[in-house]
Amino acid sequence: GENVEQHPSTLSVQEGDSAVIKCTYSDSASNYFPWYKQELGKRPQLIIDIRSNVGEKKDQRIAVTLNKTAKHFSLHITETQPEDSAVYFCPPRYSTLTFGKGTMLLVSP
Amino acid sequence: DAGVIQSPRHEVTEMGQEVTLRCKPISGHNSLFWYRQTMMRGLELLIYFNNNVPIDDSGMPEDRFSAKMPNASFSTLKIQPSEPRDSAVYFCASSFEGDQPQHFGDGTRLSIL
Numbered sequence: 123g124e125n126v127e128q129h130p131s132t133l134s135v136q137e138g139d140s141a142v143i144k145c146t147y148s149d150s151a152s153n154y155f156p157w158y159k160q161e162l163g164k165r166p167q168l169i170i171d172i173r174s175n176v177g178e179k180k181d182q183r184i185a186v187t188l189n190k191t192a193k194h195f196s197l198h199i200t201e202t203q204p205e206d207s208a209v210y211f212c213p214p215r216y217s218t219l220t221f222g223k224g225t226m227l228l229v230s231p
Numbered sequence: 232d233a234g235v236i237q238s239p240r241h242e243v244t245e246m247g248q249e250v251t252l253r254c255k256p257i258s259g260h261n262s263l264f265w266y267r268q269t270m271m272r273g274l275e276l277l278i279y280f281n282n283n284v285p286i287d288d289s290g291m292p293e294d295r296f297s298a299k300m301p302n303a304s305f306s307t308l309k310i311q312p313s314e315p316r317d318s319a320v321y322f323c324a325s326s327f328e329g330d331q332p333q334h335f336g337d338g339t340r341l342s343i344l
Contacts, residue, residue, distance in 0.1 A: 154331075165336065165338055168332040221276070223273035223274075224274070
């Protein structure tokens with residue numbers, strides 16, 4: 123099955139700074155790379171995703187980059203705001219594995 | 232679209248009791264997922280259905296847990312008998328296909344006393 127490692131487990135930044143979270147995967151056949159955000163007490167929600175035929179995708183302050191050679195994809199958040207504080211997940215393919223504990227991002231005002 | 236609907240939102244019961252969690256996926260979605268979230272283990276996939284058929288139940292912790300999907304618009308997750316260590320938030324999610332964005336319900340917060 124797919125193995126995914128997410129780093130870091132926690133990330134603290136000052137408001138206005140950039141944040142980068144990285145996921146490394148093992149299955150070369152992977153072709154769908156989503157990022158989910160879960161605010162405290164709420165449900166996970168998809169914030170951005172990318173397919174394997176695209177190297178980068180942007181949506182306002184967030185972007186995802188994919189490096190298929192190195193088998194990793196990253197979430198980039200620029201000009202962070204306190205409301206970006208949440209847990210972020212990069213789940214592997216649906217079967218057998220989990221979202222895990224994700225990365226807790228704390229943005230301090 | 233009402234989204235994925237879960238019930239109940241909260242459940243508090245004594246250990247040994249049967250617990251049934253319910254989920255209505257988004258109409259037209261053919262994949263349904265049950266997850267459990269705890270501080271210790273994070274968000275774990277319990278079972279995954281495709282076209283109402285269980286595809287992967289390797290995450291189901293033990294025989295006390297069972298899940299069914301009798302039709303495309305309804306699924307249940309049952310715990311019998313329940314134990315305090317089953318206390319967690321249980322999420323249901325659905326997607327159009329397995330490799331498509333998953334839409335989560337608001338979850339059921341389960342407390343077993």
